[in-house]
Structure formats: C-alpha cells, structure tokens
Amino acid sequence: MAWSSSSSSTSNTPPQKHEVFISFRSEDTRKTFTSHLNAALERLDIKTYLDNNNLDRGEEIPTTLVRAIEEAKLSVIVFSKNYADSKWCLDELLKILEFGRAKTLIIMPVFYDIDPSDVRNQRGTYAEAFDKHERYFQEKKKLQEWRKGLVEAANYSGWDCDVNR
Template sequence: MARSSSSSSNTTPQKHEVFISFRSEETRKTFTSHLNGALERVDIITYVDKNLERGDEIPTTLVRAIEEAKLSVIVFSKNYADSKWCLDELVKILERGRTKRQIIVPVFYGVDPSDVRNQRGSYAEAFAKHETNSEDKTKVREWRNALVEAANYSGWDCNDVNRTEFEIVEEITKDVLEKLDRANVSDLDRQIAKMEQLARLQDQFYHSIITVENLKNRNATIQRVRELKMERSIRLLRLTPDMLSYMNQNNDNDDDDYLFPSF
C-alpha cells in the first residue's frame, strides 16, 4: 500500500513523517524511488515532491510539507546544487533543524561529502553559474552556508563500492526508523520515568502509613504508568487510525478490567 504523499498546488499533503529533498532529474526513478519504497515498507509516510513544473520559488504547500515533517532526508547528488529549488528546500530544512524540531539525515549519492561541504567539482560549477546569473548575492551566500551546515550533519556516504545500493537503502531506512521511533516516544519516556519515580515514593509512603487513600493513590499512579506504556507501544507499532478506533471500542467494553484491585 503506497503511503507517500506528493506535492500539488491545489491540495494539502497527507500527514507524513519524512520529507525527501532530491534532484528530480537524477534520482527520482532510481535511488530516491528505492529509498521511498523502503520507507513505505516499514510504514513510514513520506512526502515526495513530484511536481516537475517549477518556478523561481518553492510554493507554500512545499514549505508547509517541510515544516510538518519530523525528519528530512536530503539526497545530495552530483547536480543537486544546480537547482535553485533544491537549495531553497535545503535552507528551509536547516531552519527547522536549528530549532531542534526536525531531524536531518544527509545522504551523499554519487558525490563526495567534502565536495558538498567545500563546493568543489560539480558544486563549484553550479555556484559559478549562480554567481553569474543571480542578482541576489545574499541568497547565493545563504545557499553556500547551507551546504556547509548540512554536510556537517552525520549522514550516509553511498560511494562504498563494497556495498550494493539495496544494502545502503536498507541501512538508511533502519536508521530513519530508529530516529523517528526515538522522537515519537521521547515525551512518553520522560513521563513514564517521572510517574515510576512517583510510584516508588508513594509505595514507600504507603508502607510507612498504611491507609486506603494512600493505596488508591499508589495504584492510580501505577495504572497511569501502564497507560503510558501502552500508548508508547502503540506509537512504535504505527497503528493506522482504523486499528486505533477498533482498540478504543474494545477498551470501552472492557473498562472493568482496569478497575483498581479491591482492598
């Protein structure tokens, strides 16, 4: 089942977790397609821009797609820097990354990371054209700085001749999934740790002063920890809305199973 959403000037993209920035002409039918398919197979919803009619500026729908993503994969290919559109995407992605509200995963496909960082080789050629054709020198400098910043993130170098593209794609997919899982449950992990600490204190208090009220308080905290752990498991399972609806219906019918033990 396809779970990627695509760009359109007239529609709002579906809810997604990952935004993929790439040079369409180079990798849309090869590496990016393979990576997107691998992410879909592990139930990660991606946003892939399939709009080939591009103007000078990226549309608001695409900016919103970048802002709503939890993680962005940037596929740096040989001619990525030729595209002003790609460079503007990169700037927006890094803006989100600086607020620590988005994870950034650079992938270097057919290009050396140092060439991206230092704008050498094909990247030097691309910027020679940008410097000549662009009247906005500030924007060109912003693009250069963005490439330096992005290349300094921990990422993936696909130029290892000892590994197949399939192996590399699978490793990137596993890495993305692990990063998303940590991000998706980090708030719950903090809550669970605090509630477990509270439960231990309440247990000590109950054993020093044994009352029904103290027992109720301790049991209520323990029950809350169970609920949070259940929610954590549900997030990691990436259950679909219809499956969650089914679970909620069952929970409504099984409320008696969650009553505090009798004293």
C-alpha cells in the same frame, strides 16, 4: 513498524500527513535511489513526502513544500552531483535547516555518488553550479546563504553512497 504519532484523545492536533520529507534533485535520483528509499520507507509503513506525489492542486508549490517540511519529523536530503544546480533545491535546503535549527526536524543527509567534502567545500559539480549561479543570479546574499547552508548540511552525520562500489 511505523513511527507513532502519539497524542491524547483530547488533542486538537490534526493527524500528520507524512513523517519523512525527502529532498532530492529529480533528474539525478528520482528513478533510482530516491524511488528505492521511498519504497523501503513505505514498506515499513512510514509516510513520506515526495514533491511529485503529494502536491495539492491549486496550492502554491513553495507554501506546500514549507508546510510539508514543517510537518515532517525527519528530512532526508539526497545530495547528488547536480543538486546545487537547482535554486529550488537550495531554497528547500535552507527551509530544512531552519526547522532543524529549531529542533523540530531531524536532518539526515545522503551523499549519493558525491563526496561530502565536495558539498561542504563546493568543489567539482558544486563549484560549477555556483559559477553559473553567480553569473546569472543577482542576489549575492542568497548565494551566500546557499553556500553556508551546504556547509551546515554537509556537517551533519549522514550516509555516503558511492554507486561505483
């Protein structure tokens, strides 16, 4: 059953393109968990947004992604071992949290083969990622925003998916 986007016939609101925005580190989960999640949601007739399938040609990617996050009702953040390696994923996370704080987006984290406390406390591969970011990225304020964003997101109630179970 699809989530309904009920609106009156006099509404000027354009139809929603998607209901769920999925944030993920492509190399970690695109061909495994994320593709399975996307397929399951589509079988339920729930429209999803994945960055590879829904980008309009000719548009700037950041603008498109911000709009996609803003239009969604729910964002599933798939935290994987290498999620924090990507500045792109971390910036996307900050936008998701911004809309979540504004109460326009429900946030659901999935901890895919990573302990939620490693995300929250930036341990393990997340500590390694931030070591690299601190060496090569000069914007210290942005680094702090990313760190705070990971803590905030890891404090949401979500799912812990241990692939070795």
